[in-house]
Amino acid sequence: MKSGFVGIAGRPNAGKSTLINALVGEKVAIVSNKPQTTRSEIRGILTREDCQIVFTDTPGIHKPSLRLDSRMNKEAFDVMQGVDVIYLVIDGSVPFGKGDEFVLEAVKNTGLPVFLILNKIDKMEDSKIMKNLLTWQKRYEFAEFFPMSAKFNRSFEDLIRTTKKYLPEGEMLYPAETISDGAENFRIAELIREKILDFTREEIPHASAVRIDNKEFRKNACYIQATILVEKESQKPIMIGKQGKMLKRIGVEARKDIEKLLGRQVFLELFVRVQDAWRSHDHLISEYGYGGAGNDDE
Numbered sequence: 001m002k003s004g005f006v007g008i009a010g011r012p013n014a015g016k017s018t019l020i021n022a023l024v025g026e027k028v029a030i031v032s033n034k035p036q037t038t039r040s041e042i043r044g045i046l047t048r049e050d051c052q053i054v055f056t057d058t059p060g061i062h063k064p065s066l067r068l069d070s071r072m073n074k075e076a077f078d079v080m081q082g083v084d085v086i087y088l089v090i091d092g093s094v095p096f097g098k099g100d101e102f103v104l105e106a107v108k109n110t111g112l113p114v115f116l117i118l119n120k121i122d123k124m125e126d127s128k129i130m131k132n133l134l135t136w137q138k139r140y141e142f143a144e145f146f147p148m149s150a151k152f153n154r155s156f157e158d159l160i161r162t163t164k165k166y167l168p169e170g171e172m173l174y175p176a177e178t179i180s181d182g183a184e185n186f187r188i189a190e191l192i193r194e195k196i197l198d199f200t201r202e203e204i205p206h207a208s209a210v211r212i213d214n215k216e217f218r219k220n221a222c223y224i225q226a227t228i229l230v231e232k233e234s235q236k237p238i239m240i241g242k243q244g245k246m247l248k249r250i251g252v253e254a255r256k257d258i259e260k261l262l263g264r265q266v267f268l269e270l271f272v273r274v275q276d277a278w279r280s281h282d283h284l285i286s287e288y289g290y291g292g293a294g295n296d297d298e
Helices: 014-023 066-082 098-108 126-139 155-163 184-199 235-238 241-262 282-286
Strands: 002-010 042-048 051-057 084-093 114-119 144-147 209-218 221-230 263-276
Touching: 002 014, 002 066, 002 098, 014 042, 014 051, 014 066, 014 084, 042 114, 066 282, 084 098, 084 209, 114 126, 114 155, 126 144, 126 221, 144 155, 184 209, 184 221, 184 241, 221 235, 235 241, 235 263
Parallel strands: 002 051, 002 084, 084 114, 114 144, 221 263
Antiparallel strands: 042 051, 209 221
């Protein structure tokens, strides 16, 4: 059988997480319309009779302004050194920019087969799709081209079949039933953070982190206590909301997804705490599971 690793690279908000979820057929990475949603390497595993493909979603590569940004970029670059194939995911509906050029140079230097995934074609006219593909082809000799909509495509058989050709012969890397190798606490924290991204605005989504403080399984239920961290005192009342409505909304919606993940009833209790400038401190970035620490369980 064929088995190997595919690194999914691109700018923030290009649709990488949507693509990995669609390829695996389950939600392994959180999705948001806000850039820099993915903060750590996320693996999704597709197993079939003749192959096992490990798709690795990476943080969007971007110009760093904080220590967290630098850690996220480094992790994305490190992932690209340890895979067999790279998918370069491009938002085809926006013009080529310096960010695209930066990411393209990064994948060029790997020496690996690079597939161009021209994403979000649902937002493009047919003539623009062809023009975009031709323009990208001039920039680099990609191994393969795939125009698609990761959000609306129903089948990825062509992409999977072509990817298999580039993978080595080998044994299964994970048990057949494994969908993701992410630590359970990290995945739960990410589901809570996804709701923060969905419901809050301005600087709050990017200034927040989630830490699982306690998790207990009792009979058919799971009791979870988690802390949402923000960077400023002024952000705390916004996260809690008037009469606690925002915090309750985040908890109610996150609980639904956590119950799907764990396959049992969940009781979720959320707290909010201020952790000054946590995105600038390595030990806190690691403690919260970001920038290279996403697969570590406490």
